[in-house]
Amino acid sequence: MELTYDLLIKNGRVLDGAGNHWYRGDVAVSEGRIAAVGALVGAEADRVIDAGGLVVAPGFVDAHSHADSVTLVYPQMESTVMQGITTVVAGQCGSSLAPVSPELREELERRAADSLPPEAELKITWTTFDEYLREEERRGLGANVAHLVGHGAIRTAAMGFDARDPTDEELERMRELTAEAMEAGAFGLSTGLIYPPGIFAKTGEIIELARVAARYGGVYDSHIRGEGRTLLRAVGEAIAIGERAGLPVQISHHKAAAREMWGKSEETLRMMEEARGRGVDVTLDQYPYRAGATGLVSLLPPWAHDGGVQRLLERLRDPEQRERMRRDIEEGLPDWQNFAGEAGWENVYVTYVKTEANRAAEGRNLSEIREMRGDPDEFTSLYRLLLEEEGAAGMIIFMMEEDDIRRIMRHPLHMVGTDAGSVAPTGIMSRGKPHPRHYGTYPKILGRYVREQGVLRLEEAVRKMTSLPAQRFGLLDRGLLRPGMRADIVVFNPDTIIDKATFQDPHRFPEGIEHVVVNGQVTVDEGEYTEALAGRTLRKRGAAPTL
Known part of the structure; x- marks a missing residue:
C-alpha cells in the first residue's frame, strides 16, 4: 500500500538528536508532526526533498535567546531560522516583556524603543504574562518561542527600579506575579544579576521566587552575578539557589570572562559536577565566540x-x-x-x-x-x-579565550544557545554591527568545532543542539526525529556548513543550511528564506502547583 504524506525528506543521513550514529533513511511529515522515520519504500508526498549527501536532524533548539525582544515587531525571525533554529527559549537574563505595571507602561515602552530600530514601534497593551502571550499568539512567528518569566520584569512590576530590598508586601506581590506567569505557561524563572534591577536583589529574594517556579515544575535560568572576577562566587550562588529552592539550574552562556580568570572553567565545571553529585540538576549553555555583547550602559x-x-x-x-x-x-x-x-x-x-x-x-x-x-x-x-x-x-566586548570555550563545549552538561535576538541583512532589522552569533552560532560549531577541529563528534554536537535543550526545558514533543514528534527539522550539508558572519561584517547568512521545517512547513528552502510564519508561542502545560 502506498503511503502519502504532506512532506517526505528522503535519502538523508538521519541524525535522530539522541546522540546516535546517523543512518540512511527517510522522514515523513503529516499535519505538522513526524509521521514516519526509516526506509519508507514506496512512500509519496505532496512535496519531496531529496536529501542525498545531507544530514537530516531535528530543528535546533536555542537554549538562550533574546528573540522575544523583537517577535512583536519582526516576527519573521530571519537570522534565527536561517541558521537552522526552529525553537527558542526566550525571556532570558531576567528580562521578559511581562508582567507590566500599568504605571510604568510608558517608561517600559521607551526602554523597549531604545533597543529597537526607530522604524519599529512596540506598544505594550498587556499587564499580565497571559495577556502578553496572547498578544504574541495573535501574530505569526518564524520559529517557535518558549518563554521564561524574567525576575527583572517581576521586580519592576512590584517595586519599580529602586536599588533596595523589597518590603514584605512587595515580595508577596512578586511571588504572586511569578505564580501568574507560571500558570500562564512560563517554562521557568530567569535572572540577570549584572543588570538592573537584578543587580540590586539579594540571594534570598531570588530563592523566594524560585520556590514559586519550582512548584510548577519550572527551571531557574541565570545570567549569574558576574563571569569575570566574581565567577566562582556567582556560580556557587546559582547552584545554591537551585539547591535551596528545589528546582533545576541552567547557567546561561557560561564563560570565564577576564584574563585573570582564564582557565577557571575547570573549577566551575567541577563545581557543577559536585552539585549534581549532591542531587542538584545543573546544566549550562554557551555560544562559541570570544566576545560577548550587551548594552553600553553596563560599563557603569x-x-x-x-x-x-x-x-x-x-x-x-x-x-x-x-x-x-x-x-x-x-x-x-x-x-x-x-x-x-x-x-x-x-x-x-x-x-x-x-x-x-x-x-x-x-x-x-x-x-x-x-x-x-x-x-x-x-x-x-x-x-x-x-x-x-x-x-x-x-x-561587544572581547573577554574569553579559546581553551575555556573548547573545554566548556566538550563537557557533558553543555548545550548550545545564541544569546542573540533576531535580525536581518536588509530592512529595519539590519542596523549596526550586531554580534555575529545572531547569524552563525550553530553553523560555526558544526563547521569549525566539529568538521575542522574535531572538538565534538557530529552526533554529539547535534544532541547538544536538539534533544538536550528540549529535555532541559520540558519541550518534550521536540528535539528528536521520532514518529509523533512535532515536525521541526533541519537539513544541512556537513561538508560545507559554516558561519560567514564576522564582527566587522556581521549581517551574513551561513552556508550549508539547505532546508528548515517548522511545524511541518518549509521555512528555508534550498537555502532561501520562504517567509513562512509557521512558528508558535509555546506554553508549559500540565504543571499544576504542588503544595
Missing part, C-alpha cells in the same frame, strides 16, 4: 543605575558623580563585573547607536572612538556617547 557601576535610565543620565550630567563612576571603573567594586576595568577599553566595541551623528562609532572600540572624537580619555568618550544617545547604545 551598579549604583549609577538606581531609579532607572533617566536617573542614570542625570548622574552622568553631574561632574562629581561622573568622577565617582570613573574611580569605580579604575579601582573596581566588590561583586561587580567591571567590564572595562577587567577587559580594557580597547576590547569594548560599539555595536549600534540611535543617532546618525554617532554612526561612525559603530564597529569601533572605545580607544578608537576616543581618538576619533579627540576626547581626553575613554571614560569621557563613554559618558558623552551615552548622554548623546540617551543610554541607547550597544557593545
Whole structure:
C-alpha cells in the first residue's frame, strides 16, 4: 500500500538528536508532526526533498535567546531560522516583556524603543504574562518561542527600579506575579544579576521566587552575578539557589570572562559536577565566540543605575558623580563585573547607536572612538556617547579565550544557545554591527568545532543542539526525529556548513543550511528564506502547583 504524506525528506543521513550514529533513511511529515522515520519504500508526498549527501536532524533548539525582544515587531525571525533554529527559549537574563505595571507602561515602552530600530514601534497593551502571550499568539512567528518569566520584569512590576530590598508586601506581590506567569505557561524563572534591577536583589529574594517556579515544575535560568572576577562566587550562588529552592539550574552562556580568570572553567565545571553529585540538576549553555555583547550602559557601576535610565543620565550630567563612576571603573567594586576595568577599553566595541551623528562609532572600540572624537580619555568618550544617545547604545566586548570555550563545549552538561535576538541583512532589522552569533552560532560549531577541529563528534554536537535543550526545558514533543514528534527539522550539508558572519561584517547568512521545517512547513528552502510564519508561542502545560 502506498503511503502519502504532506512532506517526505528522503535519502538523508538521519541524525535522530539522541546522540546516535546517523543512518540512511527517510522522514515523513503529516499535519505538522513526524509521521514516519526509516526506509519508507514506496512512500509519496505532496512535496519531496531529496536529501542525498545531507544530514537530516531535528530543528535546533536555542537554549538562550533574546528573540522575544523583537517577535512583536519582526516576527519573521530571519537570522534565527536561517541558521537552522526552529525553537527558542526566550525571556532570558531576567528580562521578559511581562508582567507590566500599568504605571510604568510608558517608561517600559521607551526602554523597549531604545533597543529597537526607530522604524519599529512596540506598544505594550498587556499587564499580565497571559495577556502578553496572547498578544504574541495573535501574530505569526518564524520559529517557535518558549518563554521564561524574567525576575527583572517581576521586580519592576512590584517595586519599580529602586536599588533596595523589597518590603514584605512587595515580595508577596512578586511571588504572586511569578505564580501568574507560571500558570500562564512560563517554562521557568530567569535572572540577570549584572543588570538592573537584578543587580540590586539579594540571594534570598531570588530563592523566594524560585520556590514559586519550582512548584510548577519550572527551571531557574541565570545570567549569574558576574563571569569575570566574581565567577566562582556567582556560580556557587546559582547552584545554591537551585539547591535551596528545589528546582533545576541552567547557567546561561557560561564563560570565564577576564584574563585573570582564564582557565577557571575547570573549577566551575567541577563545581557543577559536585552539585549534581549532591542531587542538584545543573546544566549550562554557551555560544562559541570570544566576545560577548550587551548594552553600553553596563560599563557603569551598579549604583549609577538606581531609579532607572533617566536617573542614570542625570548622574552622568553631574561632574562629581561622573568622577565617582570613573574611580569605580579604575579601582573596581566588590561583586561587580567591571567590564572595562577587567577587559580594557580597547576590547569594548560599539555595536549600534540611535543617532546618525554617532554612526561612525559603530564597529569601533572605545580607544578608537576616543581618538576619533579627540576626547581626553575613554571614560569621557563613554559618558558623552551615552548622554548623546540617551543610554541607547550597544557593545561587544572581547573577554574569553579559546581553551575555556573548547573545554566548556566538550563537557557533558553543555548545550548550545545564541544569546542573540533576531535580525536581518536588509530592512529595519539590519542596523549596526550586531554580534555575529545572531547569524552563525550553530553553523560555526558544526563547521569549525566539529568538521575542522574535531572538538565534538557530529552526533554529539547535534544532541547538544536538539534533544538536550528540549529535555532541559520540558519541550518534550521536540528535539528528536521520532514518529509523533512535532515536525521541526533541519537539513544541512556537513561538508560545507559554516558561519560567514564576522564582527566587522556581521549581517551574513551561513552556508550549508539547505532546508528548515517548522511545524511541518518549509521555512528555508534550498537555502532561501520562504517567509513562512509557521512558528508558535509555546506554553508549559500540565504543571499544576504542588503544595
